[in-house]
Amino acid sequence: MSNRLKVTPNDLSAFWMPFTSNRQFKQAPRMMVSAKDMHYTTSDGRKILDGTAGLWCVNAGHCRPKITEAIQQQAAELDYAPAFQMGHPIVFELANRLVDIAPKGMDHVFFTNSGSESVETALKMAIGYHRARGDGARTRLIGRERGYHGVNFGGISVGGISTNRKMFGTLLGGVDHMPHTHLPEKNAFTKGVPEHGAELANELERIVALHDASTIAAVIVEPVAGSTGVILPPKGYLQKLREICTKHGILLIFDEVITGFGRLGTPFGADYFGVTPDIMTTAKGVSNGVIPMGAVFVKKEIHDAFMTGPEHMIEFFHGYTYSGNPVACAAALGTLDTYKEEGLLTRGEELAPYWEDALHSLKGEPHVIDIRNIGLIGAIELAPIPGQPTKRAFSAFLKAFERGALIRTTGDIIALSPPLIITKGQINELVDHVREVLRMID
Numbered sequence: 001m002s003n004r005l006k007v008t009p010n011d012l013s014a015f016w017m018p019f020t021s022n023r024q025f026k027q028a029p030r031m032m033v034s035a036k037d038m039h040y041t042t043s044d045g046r047k048i049l050d051g052t053a054g055l056w057c058v059n060a061g062h063c064r065p066k067i068t069e070a071i072q073q074q075a076a077e078l079d080y081a082p083a084f085q086m087g088h089p090i091v092f093e094l095a096n097r098l099v100d101i102a103p104k105g106m107d108h109v110f111f112t113n114s115g116s117e118s119v120e121t122a123l124k125m126a127i128g129y130h131r132a133r134g135d136g137a138r139t140r141l142i143g144r145e146r147g148y149h150g151v152n153f154g155g156i157s158v159g160g161i162s163t164n165r166k167m168f169g170t171l172l173g174g175v176d177h178m179p180h181t182h183l184p185e186k187n188a189f190t191k192g193v194p195e196h197g198a199e200l201a202n203e204l205e206r207i208v209a210l211h212d213a214s215t216i217a218a219v220i221v222e223p224v225a226g227s228t229g230v231i232l233p234p235k236g237y238l239q240k241l242r243e244i245c246t247k248h249g250i251l252l253i254f255d256e257v258i259t260g261f262g263r264l265g266t267p268f269g270a271d272y273f274g275v276t277p278d279i280m281t282t283a284k285g286v287s288n289g290v291i292p293m294g295a296v297f298v299k300k301e302i303h304d305a306f307m308t309g310p311e312h313m314i315e316f317f318h319g320y321t322y323s324g325n326p327v328a329c330a331a332a333l334g335t336l337d338t339y340k341e342e343g344l345l346t347r348g349e350e351l352a353p354y355w356e357d358a359l360h361s362l363k364g365e366p367h368v369i370d371i372r373n374i375g376l377i378g379a380i381e382l383a384p385i386p387g388q389p390t391k392r393a394f395s396a397f398l399k400a401f402e403r404g405a406l407i408r409t410t411g412d413i414i415a416l417s418p419p420l421i422i423t424k425g426q427i428n429e430l431v432d433h434v435r436e437v438l439r440m441i442d
């Protein structure tokens, strides 16, 4: 046997899986081998209804022909071009197409390869912007408890999920957090955006009073917090944050990595809430999850503030080898074409009332202590097993997979975010799977 063959091809031990209970998985692997539209197929030939659009990213459904063909053609024509000091036509075309669908005023796009990289890019842009304008003391960043902004150091520093932070030292300095907006005692089982809690935005005024506005670069929030288990902004909350940021010259960053590209029934969360941030981070749905890509949108003033100094000089010392990779751009263009042809960026609006009713029909099922919904996002919160947090929801996840549905859990919350092509019949099917599972688990 050759020295190079240390393991058999399907030995599971070499791959250290991300955000996975590796030991549990490797005892009973859950393998997907193909996918089409709303379904995965497993290695044992079972069809699984995708209740989570992969990881909130496959908004147009799986293996869509326009996207596949675009990737194939591009890979054969121009596989890669250097991202620094060189260009290729479709990255410019893609930026223009994205600006066309972005909230008004978001005129420039910077490409990354993931949501985490989009967040780091946005934080650096915010600090760099103030410095470029001669306001270099504005370096503080304000996030929110329970926020998720990816896994890099900036993102976990402004993020507020303790399991993602506690292992990794002291993180970035100069960061503070607003309280989260989850108020189950007042808002449990609200359909859509909750009534109570807009006043929590005033906590930002308290933080500003503590640090002084002149030291704060930006506030970053998810318009709807997803990965923490779906927390919605109370009515008027985001408007208030916008007002406070504007009043104090603080940039507002919306992390739209999951709310972008139709998830709420509008192209972006900013459109849904009628609040325009200064910087908007996206990823996932920009390329339907098929090829890694992220895009950071910025207002003209922010972009233009960097465009000073000698013209031969680089204006923003930041970028990735794969920023605007041609094949990723082709995937994104194929994705935008598919969204447009099928009206997917607004389809969630039509389906949202049906989705809402279906989800809330789970009220009264075993273990359910709250149900939350917006657009095509849903969360069913379960009472934890005393002393064993997360175990009940994880059992639900395993049982759902056995029955033929992919759901996602964080903590004891089941989060649902199906591809935007889901039919009403498939909504019923997904919710029925959850109902049956809740009746089966301890």
Ligand SMILES: Cc1ncc(COP(=O)(O)O)c(C=O)c1O
Binding pocket: 056, 113, 114, 115, 116, 117, 119, 148, 149, 150, 151, 222, 226, 227, 255, 256, 257, 258, 283, 284
């Ligand atoms: C709001 C938000 N920001 C950032 C990220 C990180 O994205 P990625 O996993 O592509 O780095 C996610 C991922 O779920 C997210 O939901």
